[in-house]
Amino acid sequence: MTLNSALYNALTGLGANARAAHVVSSNVANATTEGYGVRSLSLSSRTLGGAPSGVVIEGVNRHVDERLLGDRRLSDAAVGYGSTRSNFLDGLEKAIGTPDQLGSLSGRMAQFEAALIEAVARPDGEAALNASLNAARNIVSHLKTTSDHIQDARLTADQSIAQEVAQLNQGLKDVQDLNTKIQAAIVRGADPSGLMDQRQQAIDALSSIIPIKQVPRDGGQVALISSGGAILLDGRAAELGFSPVNTIVPEMTLGSGALSGLTINGQPIDTTADRNAITGGSLAAHFQVRDDLAVTAQEQLDAFARDLVERFQDPALDATRAPGAPGLFTDAGAVFDPADEIALSSRLTLNAAVDPAQGGAAWRLRDGLGAAVPGNVGNATLLGQLVDALDAPKVAASGGFSGTARSSAGLATDLLNSVAASLSHSEAQLGFDAAQNDSQREMELAQGVDTNAEMQKLMVIEQAFAANAQVVTAADEMLQLLLSM
Structure with missing residues (x-):
């Protein structure tokens, strides 16, 4: 040498x-x-x-372990989906209230029944009649508040969809730009590792929104495909479309055309199908909250309100009422029409005849809604019938409840149990997904520096x-x- x-x-x-x-x-x-x-x-x-x-x-x-990275991204989407569902169900359960809370729906029903029983014992007592009216008014207020909460949750979901669609569109464009820069760096013979890090971070930021699979392409580029088969990026980034609204009421649904669906490159996506192009991430969960979970919750709440109205609207109850006149609980002051059940819980009001705030008098609770003058102050017959109407076993006419006959309080319990069961299942699945996600992240770190x-x-x-x-x-x-x- x-x-x-x-x-x-x-x-x-x-x-x-x-x-x-x-x-x-x-x-x-x-x-x-x-x-x-x-x-x-x-x-x-x-x-x-x-x-x-x-x-x-x-x-x-x-x-980079591409398989582990892909599994972790799918796990991110599962956590995003589960946490979105659980947050809605948890909020709904709190809005309805658990039986141990006096301000819950079950608690309101118990207070109403207890006040009526007290009025039966003292029909001459104005305080007992007023307590019964206040308890009934609290039920009306609680149902309205819960209905408002459900529609607010739908509006929040609609706004979250718009935000996530905007984030996806920008993120996909960023990945497209990084693909181009990486390819150019490889052609020049430069090290593209830093750009690849940025691209991985950009894709990771989207992985909780939609389950994403990364597919290698020539020149160091990658394509992105959702687990449902939608091509999000392959050379050019896809364009997702969505139009948010400023307010949502129970009558507004996706099926009626009042709410926007999702499009990818102008093609509509069926977000209601069990397996669709975006299944599995937080975006799909927001659509499910807006168009399924919250809609079902509103239907069940309206069904409970209907059951309550119909118990006291029974023609056999209170002979002083004119035929076809509303009972103690009304649909915005009018008699309830079964064909107009949607949003009943938000329109529910006390009959003006017994409500002092509407020019009525509490003694009509004892003497009859159609009574012109006070009757025998010692007659508790109608008050007792009101208690019986609350406790009478009755099959709910709507809401998807079971065919078991139950009292009004029992139906309130079933309403809460339905939400609690869904929440328990969702939280159990979220716990599993979160633990799996943590494990995968730890494995990623173990394979890191x-x-x-x-x-x-x-x-x-x-x-x-x-x-x-x-x-x-x-x-x-x-x-x-x-x-x-």
């Missing part, structure tokens, strides 16, 4: 050592950076005429650098000796 070749070998070695030290320092500095792929330097020896001729830097390799291993590499690099530097020094001394001869 000549002095020139020895010097050249050492110099290429020093260059490789410097680049390797840079890669190690980058790994250590980004040990906790989300989306960072561990780098390693790829080297190869070069020979000229069969003789060693230094080392060549082939490039920097970025190491090992700082101990990187420091060991740095020690080896330091030794190699010193050896190459020693060769350069020795070659220089020999050349200087030769030149001085």
Whole structure:
């Protein structure tokens, strides 16, 4: 080996050592950076005429477990879906209230019945009659508040859909731009690892919204396809369309055309199907809240209101009422029509005849809604019939409840139990998905930067650098000796 070749070998070695030290320092500095792929330097020896001729830097390799990354992204979507559903159901349960709360629907019903029983015992007591009216008024108010909560949840879901669609459109464009830059970097022979990190972060930011599968393409590019088969990005980013509304009432549904659906590149997506193009992420869950869960909750609440109205609208109850006149609970002051059940819980009011706030009198609760003057203050017959009407076993006419006959309080319990069962199932599934997501993230971190291993590499690099530097020094001394001869 000549002095020139020895010097050249050492110099290429020093260059490789410097680049390797840079890669190690980058790994250590980004040990906790989300989306960072561990780098390693790829080297190869070069020979000229069969003789060693230094080392060549082939490039920097970025190491990511694509299968684990894909599984974790699907898990992100499952957590996004489950948390959105659970948040709605939890809020609904709180709005209805649990039986241990006095302000719950069950508690309001119990207070109403207790007040009526007290009035039966003291029909001459104005305080007992007023307490019964206040208890009935509290039921009306509670149903209205719960109905408002459900529609507010639908509006929040509608607004969240709009926000997530905008985030998806921007995120897909960002990934498209990064694809182009990565391809250009590879053509130039530059290291695209930093751009790949950014692309992974951009895709990760979308993974909780829609379950995304990443498919490699030529030139370092990737395509993105939802688990439901929708092509979100393949060369060009897809354009998702959605039009939010400013207010939502129970009558507004997707089927009626009052609410917007989702489109991808102008093509409508059936978000109501069990398996659709966006199934599994928070976007699908928001659609489910707006168009399914909240709609069902409103239907059941209206069914409860209907059951309550019809119990006291029974023609056999209160002979003083004119035929076809409303009972104690009314549909905005009028008699209830079964064909107009939607949003009944939000229109429910007390009969003006007994409501002092509407010009009525509390004594009509005892003497009859159609009574012109007070009757025998000791007659508790009608009050007792009101109690019986509350307790009478009756099959709910709507709302999807079981065919079991139950009292009004029993129906209130069934309404809450339905929500509680859905919430329990949703939380159990969310707990499983969250635990799985945590495990996958831990596995990702375990396959990330090992700082101990990187420091060991740095020690080896330091030794190699010193050896190459020693060769350069020795070659220089020999050349200087030769030149001085």
